[in-house]
Amino acid sequence: MTSSGVRVRFAPSPTGYLHIGGARTALFNWLFARRMGGEFVLRIEDTDGERSRPELIDVIFQALEWLGLDWDGTPVHQSERGHLYSAAVDTLLAQGDAYWCACSSEDVKARAEARGGTPGYDSHCRHLGLGPGEGHVVRFAVPDDGVTAFDDLIRGHVSFDNANLEDFVVQRSNGSPMFHLANAVDDADQGITHVIRGEDLINVTPKVLLLRAALGAPGELIFAHLPLIVNEKRQKLSKRRDDVSVGDYIERGYLPEAMVNYLATLGWGPSDGVEIRPLAEIVAMFDIADVGKSGAFFDVKKLQHFNGEYIRALSLPQFVSRSTRWLFDDAPWDPERFDIATFEVLAPLVQERVKLLAEVPDFVDFVFAAEPVIDEESWQKVMVKTPDLAAAVLDHALAGFAECDWTAAGLDAALFSYAETHGVAKGKVQAPVRVAVTGRTVGPPLFESLEVLGRDETIRRLAAARSRV
């Protein structure tokens, strides 16, 4: 227990990879804990043996580590705490707060339809005095009247009429606990003080509260339901239809600092309006009560802008080392031809142009690939549309580059003498050379690129292109 007494938890279920929504929930829990000087613990909610995939647990931990969200203590696995949950179920049963139910899902559904389509369980077995048996579940006996309410740190007073709550299952027919039960037991057992989670869970809160009361959980649990992160259609992010795996963002070359910083602006904003800033400052300014109530769109464009800012803020060595992954794995060239020293020369020019690290290879592939990959659209635009100019410039470059100083300045003078004598814009003059040598109309500054490529290879490519014009 810390001086503040605050202890929060992030409780992922290993049924999939960590996604953007989970990452944001983890981040806000972490921010709250760090701000309050409390603890941030992890709990793996793997009570559903059917869906849980243990191999994903490490993947989730790795994603959290990547984000820099360090947790306190050792993560708890619900699958290893079965005895606590069955003891709780026994207590509930003994107190008459829960009862055995023999209805199958089909029975419940059929009766609901007969009733007029209102979904939900009808307390059918509540007073039957059934005991354990094949296919029997344990249900919590929700009070018929009264209200269950709580004061949410973000939403204020939220209240539910017990009459609208059905007798929910707390233990499956296979003996495993349902998540509400495990949740209530563990939050009490682990001394959790605040529950910060997505708004999609707001309606299970009364169930947990009822369970806590019945189990005599000590103290009061304080809730804060975060607004959902939504897609362009304003729907909750879904693993199936949306691009939300944190792992995919890692692959594309997003920096964790940028991701965390961006995520912090979803549902919250610093009062001074400065969005891009160190995490430590965000921790210092963060107040859970300032979190907004409405859903926030996950805007990849803005995330990319943040990422570009963070990439440009890197020192050169950092930029180089962070880029290496994309320079070796799946790089569009023969690994043998890659040379880190050569890359380091070009790196400063690349750093200020990319928004994603995964874009880095595209800016240097012309040096490491044996042949430039000609972009057809670029070729059409400068070689086919204005063939006379292209041919003249290429001839001029071929002649000039054979003799000039092989420096950016020397190349500049050799090529642009054409622009001066013929009164053609420099932009028009450099285009054919750029396409001939790099394959594209865009890229790092041309003369620095040629300087690195070397005289022989540059001339070879120029000649090859000239013969095709």
Next chain:
RNA sequence: GCCCCCAUCGUCCAGCGGCCUAGGACGCCUGCCUUUCACGCAGGUAACACGGGUUCGAAUCCCGUUGGGGGUGCCA
């Protein structure tokens, strides 16, 4: 259907009864810089959902309407 939640520029935030002819950021558009692209710089575009109250005064408080979302599982 029922329950719960939400509502400021296209998007994310600021605004917590007068400082708002509503501010910042992303995007988009224009210009400057410039060998392409990018960066940078200077501008511009664009919002308080609607209707009632309360108040001297409302984007800010209350009610309703409309719209949107979430939930409604022996998933979490």
